[in-house]
Amino acid sequence: MFSSTSEILKRNQLSVTESRKKILDMFLRTDGALAHADIEQRSGTGFDRVTVYRTLQTFVEKGIIHTIPTTDNSVRYALCKDECSAGHHHDDHIHFLCDACGTTYCLDHITVPAVQLPKGFRATQTDVVVSGICSKCNPV
Amino acid sequence: MFSSTSEILKRNQLSVTESRKKILDMFLRTDGALAHADIEQRSGTGFDRVTVYRTLQTFVEKGIIHTIPTTDNSVRYALCKDECSAGHHHDDHIHFLCDACGTTYCLDHITVPAVQLPKGFRATQTDVVVSGICSKCNPV
DNA sequence: ACTACAATGCAACAATGTTGCAAAATATTT
């Protein structure tokens, strides 16, 4: 089943606007993750910086996208899978950051291994960020 | 064995200065991680913002501290263990971020579980960030 | 103590993110 941008927006009780459709479309067409700068640049003669900020914020709140932890101070966003709903993320998957090409992959199908925490610690979410070389950049 | 700030600095071929000693001392006295803002504030009638930035940068380069990945756009630093040397980090340990008190713990003694990557992907570093409630904030 | 070198502070700048408000677009009602 294939959802259009408008459908996804309506499903999340968001008014359908040009900027939201366009930004959501970028995520649907991109395999990896996007940073704020990517969106602002690629959107061509695009939207106001503020609009992009607010749109991303809205999408995160609605559970359409999620932020990816990074070691540097950049913020990246990626599409959530269908299991995500507002305020109820299912982000326990692995992110892979290629040091060569800079692409961020969401490896949704790989399960996050269970982590044994010290006594008294209770986990609500586990993020795993693996850095290295991706299959495209890896010499055979 | 206990190392003084001066000893640590000399061991890393850094000139021993007031700011470096003071900032390094903050890390030695702190269990968790520190953000730039923490350092600037706690250092009292302290140093220039630029000095803090440059000092942190230098410490990261020398392998004295390392950055911690976070989901929000904040950058946090924590002491490296002795195995770390310049450009050759041994950061494969788990970070725990308490949602209640905001403290970041470096759980050095917990091993990062092996992650099975797709074919062609090669990992050089694995960061695990667990969010939840720490032992201090957890109701018994 | 003198010299060479490195670190600091200041100023100015660049980048990133936030807020208030009028104008425009979208949704809802009649």
Added chain:
DNA sequence: AAATATTTTGCAACATTGTTGCATTGTAGT
């Protein structure tokens, strides 16, 4: 389909965060 209510956008101004060049100060080595 038109009018009203609501939401979103763009602009401006601002706040925060991080960077760079350069003179001054401090540190290291002889």
